[in-house]
Amino acid sequence: MTSSPLSVPAHRAAASAVPAARRWAVRYARRLAVTDVAAVAVSVLACHLLFLGTAPLPIPTHDAELLRLTYPQISLLVAVLWIALLAVLDTRDEREIGNGSTEYRRVLRTGFAAFAVTIVLAFFLGLNLSRGYVIAVYPAGTAVLLVSRWLWRRWLVRRRIAGEFSHRVVLVGSTASVRQTAADLAREPGHGYRVVGVALTDGASTGSLGDLPIVGPVDEVPQVLGGVGADTVMATSSDHLPPERIRDLAWQLEPRRHELVLAPALTDVGGSRIHLRPAAGLPLIHVETPHYRGAGRFAKRAFDVLAATGLLVVLAPVFATVAILIARDSEGGVFYRQERIGRNGEPFSILKFRSMCADADARRAALTEGMDKGLFKLVDDPRITPIGKVLRRYSLDELPQLVNVLRGEMSLVGPRPALPSEVSEYDRRELRRLAVTPGLSGLWQVSGRSNLGWADGIRLDLYYVENWSMTQDLQILWRTVKAVVSSNGAY
Template sequence: MGAPTLIVGGYASATASVRSMLRAEYAGARIVGVCLPPGDATAVDAIEVRGARIPVVGTDRTVLEAVHETGAGVVVLTATDSLGPDDVRDLMWQLAEDGVELVVTAGIADVAGSRIVSQPLGQTPMMYIAAPKPSRSFGLGKRLLDLTVAAVGLVLTAPVMVAVAVAIKIDSRGPVFYRATRVGSGGALFDMIKFRSMYIDADARRDVLSGENVGAGPLFKVKDDPRVTRVGRVIRRYSLDELPQFFNVLRGEMAVVGPRPALAHEVEQYPPVMRRRLLVKPGVTGAWQVSGRSDLSWDESIRLDVGYVENWSLGQDISIIARTVKTVLTSDGAY
């Protein structure tokens, strides 16, 4: 069981901290409650995030009482207008007397540690955040990684791809490959290649199934989609339908790792923050692939994709590739 943890801060900041800690299972933390400013604390009795309900156990002026009530061993203090510097210092002293650890967050989200430098200004701790540089993802190192992984992937999966192609041809009428126009970096359009997993009249039948759509935001997803062929269900479960996209990588239209390739009508519905995905090439896999795939909410999909663009690194790409193998083998979130 993790350390019992109490979150203190404004409603929006506390919610973001709860979401982040639950997602990352931060240091084995077990969140036992939140303390909000008096106005927020009387307006809500709990914060609900990712299926978890975290009770409001006090205000940011009754933190010690909440600590004693919940048995918290760690207090996480996030952004709030209600506590000034002297208030935070006094709280730190009081918690120290009870042997309770205080962790202070910067009130920012989805910024990689490599972009943050801590440096005091006089007696005040300061955090300096380097500007994101998504253009680095077009560098030589990224391209070499893409070419290597795509070439090795095509060689290793060649027998599987031949078997899939034969199975598709035997199972249903239509071409082996499905080509769909997607939006790439800078808004450029390209033809993405996949193994066909649906019957050839799938697009014409989409409107009939609109009432069963469970996709996040503008995404269209249907569980147990009747348009999917028998072979299609198998290759989708293990993401074998995505293998031909390695050819898109070799042609320079996609990367091995990046935001999911989007349809033009999806891009038209993007909020401004989501358009940052277009600063890099879409990927065969990405943070979305290893974090729930079809089970993600629209807001979570936005956060993952934009976070990738903001914090890109070769190390992150390699980590996502490794995690993708595990995700595909277990078929988590695929339908």
């Protein structure tokens, strides 16, 4: 009789399938280690040659008889120290690699730690090290390490989208929570969690849920993980998973080195706002309230003014060229003004280069008849002029909004500025988008633009509102350049 793949004995699953399921993390960490060593070695060697040359210069000391070292020896010690700290400080921890900013922060901290240790040792050993060499080697090496990690992360995300180099997950919980969590994880495969099965606390123990197999009863999940090649159990929000049951599940997973992950009902919250603070034996999750005042808001406004002013000066020839092309292409003004809704529901007049025919607004009603709620965009809008197609393809029609940024009506980054007709249909959740200043660019633009559905666009805007930071703004601006060049979703 042929045995089911879910009936593999537990000891065999633990010995073979589980190590294989997590072998990707070991391979990836080794690759990171190789490039880390190369990055440190190249940086140290380059700074050594730049500041010290090729001669084996001795290092001046307070006591020449106490310690005799040459700069090549010091450079070797610096490299060894740095490489060791990269391992000791868990910069290649599989729980952090490939997602979020923790990996980058650890690389930065390692650079600061190596610098501090070098300064302290030099002081106590009486070594008069070259200031230029010491000041240059650590920033240079850290920059190379960060670029290396960023390149590896891009590679890892591509592999994860292809279904590789990911944690293979069995979801445990109620039908509704499992279905929602599976959809959320499938939407972001680059985060490294691939659902391979489910176990329901309020449903059948056989069959399937959508396209996911039901692996069996919840209590038997630890025994069947090897059969489906899973290495992680993710418990979703469910009234049928009390603390005692989750604790028992964790105990059963421990011998096989499987991981247990708890997915709370709270979603779309950035990691910087979440803090775990144990109290009375409870792992309390503290979620900070978003703040839109104070130094952060002042810094955002100052950045907007400086950047918008600089861009307007640099792009002045582009403005003049586009204006001439529009005037020659079709009748009507060069600029197009339209009422939009800004922060706290304040209306303002948005400024764009005209990309449509002069009577575009009058023809809108006929084109939108019978359409669902949401942003109105057509792939082949008959109102768009020939030059307008080029402007929209590369988002050149949006450039005059830099004037709106200077006025304070818009920001460089923020939610998409909404039309009054859209805002009139908002529910209480969607009105949350108006808590911050709308942006010339935003998560909606760098995530597909017009290819996104209404619900996805709202979700991204709300995520931005709840988790705003200057770091995120800079990341979005960088991704905006790539989105404009690719012109994906622009029409």
